[in-house]
Amino acid sequence: EVGYALREHLLPLATIATPNLPEARILAELPEGTADECAEKLLPFCKNLLITGGHGDEEEIHNRLYSRDGQSHTWTCQRLPGSYHGSGCTLASALAGRLALGEQLQSAVKSALDYTWRTLRDAEQLGKGQYVPRRLPLDFCS
Known part of the structure; x- marks a missing residue:
């Protein structure tokens, strides 16, 4: 249903x-x-x-x-190795943001996919569960 x-x-x-x-x-x-x-x-x-x-x-x-x-x-x-929590919502929100800025669909999808991959590459495992995407740049968090 x-x-x-x-x-x-x-x-x-x-x-x-x-x-x-x-x-x-x-x-x-x-x-x-x-x-x-x-x-x-x-x-x-x-x-x-x-x-x-x-x-x-x-x-x-x-x-x-x-x-x-x-x-x-x-x-x-x-x-990437590991299991991730939040990759889908990271992608959807990045894509929505690129579209809201007026970016054309195909370019916005590529930008959102690239951004999401980077957040997963730099993800953190906060406990013993899934990795969480790092949505802020590493140099911003230092």
Whole structure:
């Protein structure tokens, strides 16, 4: 019911949605779906879709941007060791900020992905759990 409500009522209001692949599968009701299959099912509800690939175990992460007009673009980055809490919200907020500044979609996505990767590269493990992204520059925190 939640996936249906998000897909039918919330996605049409968004400029872009940023689910990871497991979330996209739930929204698309495709438990084993690929990013391409999920995008095909979800794009009628959303203008743009960035499906992130960090939840796999491949050495390289593939983040895929799909647009309703048929355009798509893939960015890859090196998988970092460890498990992270806050990577999705870091990406979504960085992307929202870049778009609010007037940056074009594809450039804003790349900027947000690059920023998020750096926050994860510099992340801290505050206890024995997941790493937390370092959202402030290292020299600012010193």
